[in-house]
Amino acid sequence: MESNAPKILILTTGGSIAQTWPMDPTLSGEDLVQAIPELRDMASISVEQVAQVLSSDISVEDWLKLACRINSALSEDDIQGVVVTHGTDTLEETAYFLNLVVESEKPVVVVGAMRRPYSLGADGSANLSNAVAIACNPNARGKGVLVTLNSEIHSARDVTKTTSNLDAFKAPGLGPLGYVKFANPLFFRMPTRIHTWASKLHLSSSSLPRVAVLYSYAGVTPDLLEAAAVSGYEGVVWAGTGNGNLPKPLRAAAGEAVRRGLVFVRASRVNFVVVERNDEADDDTLGFVTADSLNPQKARILLMLALTKTTDPAKIQEFFDTH
Numbered sequence: 001m002e003s004n005a006p007k008i009l010i011l012t013t014g015g016s017i018a019q020t021w022p023m024d025p026t027l028s029g030e031d032l033v034q035a036i037p038e039l040r041d042m043a044s045i046s047v048e049q050v051a052q053v054l055s056s057d058i059s060v061e062d063w064l065k066l067a068c069r070i071n072s073a074l075s076e077d078d079i080q081g082v083v084v085t086h087g088t089d090t091l092e093e094t095a096y097f098l099n100l101v102v103e104s105e106k107p108v109v110v111v112g113a114m115r116r117p118y119s120l121g122a123d124g125s126a127n128l129s130n131a132v133a134i135a136c137n138p139n140a141r142g143k144g145v146l147v148t149l150n151s152e153i154h155s156a157r158d159v160t161k162t163t164s165n166l167d168a169f170k171a172p173g174l175g176p177l178g179y180v181k182f183a184n185p186l187f188f189r190m191p192t193r194i195h196t197w198a199s200k201l202h203l204s205s206s207s208l209p210r211v212a213v214l215y216s217y218a219g220v221t222p223d224l225l226e227a228a229a230v231s232g233y234e235g236v237v238w239a240g241t242g243n244g245n246l247p248k249p250l251r252a253a254a255g256e257a258v259r260r261g262l263v264f265v266r267a268s269r270v271n272f273v274v275v276e277r278n279d280e281a282d283d284d285t286l287g288f289v290t291a292d293s294l295n296p297q298k299a300r301i302l303l304m305l306a307l308t309k310t311t312d313p314a315k316i317q318e319f320f321d322t323h
């Protein structure tokens with residue numbers, strides 16, 4: 001590879017893309033890259049292994065480590081972009097966290113695989129090669145953290161895992177930003193919400209507050225919310241029914257928790273809803289925040305970062321409305 005080839009850093013964390021054995025992702029970062037000789041024709045690649053876990057085991061500490069490494073790598077003039085390999089179960093969470101804390105316009109692409117390397121029709125090599133192609137492409141700059149699987153390019157904010165098929169990653173209600181066709185990334189739209197270099201939620205602390213997600217269902221009672229409020233959680237995201245709704249006893253319990261200092265965010269368990277304020281819950285009176293179109297697991301991430309800046313529900317609402 002010529003010396004003026006784009007320099008791409010690949011950070012690996014585990015997941016099915018590296019899983020040679022059902023219980024463990026055993027392939028190292030080097031193994032992953034060695035398995036695709038074509039990568040060396042596309043870019044000058046360096047690899048670092050940040051973690052080697054299934055993504056249900058990814059922790060806030062892993063996120064902080066990744067963010068730190070990515071921010072320092074992208075501040076180097078000669079690094080053009082970063083690719084992160086990740087298990088698909090929580091890939092959308094890591095990608096959205098990075099979308100809010102990466103401080104650069106350079107491309108960051110998060111990639112995984114739905115099939116393990118030993119399966120027939122394994123998709124990891126094609127996905128990783130597409131991720132490197134995107135990271136090398138000047139059109140990927142300034143679009144925030146991107147996610148690619150199945151030749152689709154998604155915004156980290158909008159994408160979610162929807163099935164266990166090859167086309168698992170979708171942006172419900174919104175659609176992909178583009179596609180990779182014969183190693184050529186093609187973009188058709190831009191994310192409009194604030195992200196990466198312009199984010200107001202860059203890291204300013206070396207730990208994050210505890211925020212719980214509580215899931216609603218017919219007959220739900222307030223006891224788990226009350227337990228969260230006295231167990232050191234600074235915030236709760238409510239995965240509500242429909243428009244992020246909650247039954248009357250929960251409204252009262254949540255209002256009380258807010259009076260005692262907890263931040264309460266209404267999201268929806270429906271796969272795409274823009275939560276309407278002051279509809280079936282009197283958000284302004286009760287001091288509730290609404291999650292806009294973020295799903296509950298992403299609303300939790302925004303709230304954790306927002307709580308490092310303020311506990312004022314009105315200011316936190318502004319973050320939800322803009323990021």
Ligand code: ASP
Nearest residue numbers: 015016054055087088089
């Ligand atoms: N359980 C795996 C993980 O998320 C699934 C995958 O990578 O597709 O790590």
